[in-house]
Amino acid sequence: MEKHKQVMIIGGGLSGLSLAYFLSKKKISYQILEASSRFGGRIQTISGKLETPMELGATWFSDLHQALMGLLDELEIGKYPQYSKGISLFQTKSFEPPQSFNVPESETPSYRIVGGTQQLIQKLVGLLDPKSIQLNKKVTGIEELGDKMRISTADGGLYVSSKVVLTIPPQLVNSQIQFTPDLPDHMKQLLSSVQTWMEGAIKFVLEYPEPFWRESGYSGMLYSHCGIIAEMYDHTNFEESKFGFTGFLSGGAASYSQETRKEFVLGQLVELMGEKASNPSSYSDKIWTDEFISAGSQLIQRPHQNNGHPSLHESYCKGKLFFGGTETSTEYSGYMEGAILSALNVSQKF
Numbered sequence: 001m002e003k004h005k006q007v008m009i010i011g012g013g014l015s016g017l018s019l020a021y022f023l024s025k026k027k028i029s030y031q032i033l034e035a036s037s038r039f040g041g042r043i044q045t046i047s048g049k050l051e052t053p054m055e056l057g058a059t060w061f062s063d064l065h066q067a068l069m070g071l072l073d074e075l076e077i078g079k080y081p082q083y084s085k086g087i088s089l090f091q092t093k094s095f096e097p098p099q100s101f102n103v104p105e106s107e108t109p110s111y112r113i114v115g116g117t118q119q120l121i122q123k124l125v126g127l128l129d130p131k132s133i134q135l136n137k138k139v140t141g142i143e144e145l146g147d148k149m150r151i152s153t154a155d156g157g158l159y160v161s162s163k164v165v166l167t168i169p170p171q172l173v174n175s176q177i178q179f180t181p182d183l184p185d186h187m188k189q190l191l192s193s194v195q196t197w198m199e200g201a202i203k204f205v206l207e208y209p210e211p212f213w214r215e216s217g218y219s220g221m222l223y224s225h226c227g228i229i230a231e232m233y234d235h236t237n238f239e240e241s242k243f244g245f246t247g248f249l250s251g252g253a254a255s256y257s258q259e260t261r262k263e264f265v266l267g268q269l270v271e272l273m274g275e276k277a278s279n280p281s282s283y284s285d286k287i288w289t290d291e292f293i294s295a296g297s298q299l300i301q302r303p304h305q306n307n308g309h310p311s312l313h314e315s316y317c318k319g320k321l322f323f324g325g326t327e328t329s330t331e332y333s334g335y336m337e338g339a340i341l342s343a344l345n346v347s348q349k350f
């Protein structure tokens with residue numbers, strides 16, 4: 001069955017959801033088609049056994065991220081500084097003791113969202129019309145039909161709209177969606193060369209019943225050039241009632257099983273922080289290479305390559321097709337801020 005909406009938004013991450021929110025304020029009708037079984041994309045907060053909110057995706061932001069801060073204020077979502085008091089550790093060589101350092105208090109703080117980054121997604125979803133946001137709708141085709149656009153999904157769905165905004169990573173546009181007529185050649189080449197921020201990253205989270213590191217004067221912050229943990233931070237909740245760590249594993253960790261990764265992570269922590277680290281309430285990690293972020297072959301030479309490229313700001317199909325999503329933003333591309341800026345930018349075109 002064909003349904004008509006003014007704007008069809010492809011992708012239900014922060015960019016697609018905030019675009020729908022901005023359009024709803026302008027009384028423009030929209031429909032979000034999201035391929036996966038959840039909203040949020042690269043934002044994914046999970047709950048540990050002790051119900052600690054733990055971030056497998058986006059976590060931090062700063063005062064520089066004014067669009068994000070503005071949206072959080074508007075939606076009445078709180079923020080709090082990342083804990084960094086006490087001794088932080090830097091491991092340069094496996095056979096030498098780690099170096100200790102203190103993060104200066106004057107530095108611009110990193111913030112986290114009270115209750116977890118998913119709060120932002122849940123709040124936005126709650127403000128949108130439930131009939132206008134759909135999960136499990138992977139877009140596979142976009143066809144220009146006169147002054148309309150026809151969108152097809154992998155499950156055989158067909159939708160008609162006046163405009164289409166793609167908020168999925170540009171590489172996925174190229175690998176997943178068939179355009180009729182085809183996009184210009186220069187655009188197809190460009191799309192496959194736009195770096196997808198955090199594709200391939202491995203984020204881990206750990207939950208503990210007690211903040212044993214804080215009690216021993218440690219910040220929980222760790223940087224390492226030799227262990228499986230490359231970066232780690234305290235992951236205590238806003239209320240300071242749930243405790244843990246989060247961080248990134250080194251790239252090579254993707255070749256191990258999750259059980260082996262957990263074993264190596266705990267081994268590194270026990271060596272640095274003692275036996276109390278050996279028994280977490282839960283451990284999870286996520287390798288960001290699934291079909292919702294990865295086109296399978298990155299021909300990328302540098303971080304943020306071709307992010308914010310001018311061709312991503314032009315319209316196609318005679319003013320009916322637009323690009324959004326964090327990779328299209330000229331400022332803070334790759335970050336949550338870029339996702340919101342891209343949505344604001346596109347919303348001003350309608």
Ligand SMILES: Cc1cc2nc3c(=O)[nH]c(=O)nc-3n(C[C@H](O)[C@H](O)[C@H](O)COP(=O)(O)OP(=O)(O)OC[C@H]3O[C@@H](n4cnc5c(N)ncnc54)[C@H](O)[C@@H]3O)c2cc1C
Pocket residue numbers: 010011012013014015016033034035036038039040041042043056057058059060061137138139140167168169172176197198199201202203288291292293324325326327334335336337338339
């Ligand atoms: C591990 C990790 C850590 C991060 N840390 C931070 C951080 O600390 N601070 C920060 O600011 N940012 C961070 N980021 C980046 C931040 O998550 C992103 O900038 C932001 O969430 C991107 O939002 P988006 O809507 O542009 O894209 P996405 O979140 O990628 O949303 C795109 C959506 O499109 C869907 N989709 C894909 N293909 C299709 C299709 N064919 N049809 C329909 N839907 C489709 C996807 O399932 C997804 O939901 C991190 C990201 C990761 C992965």
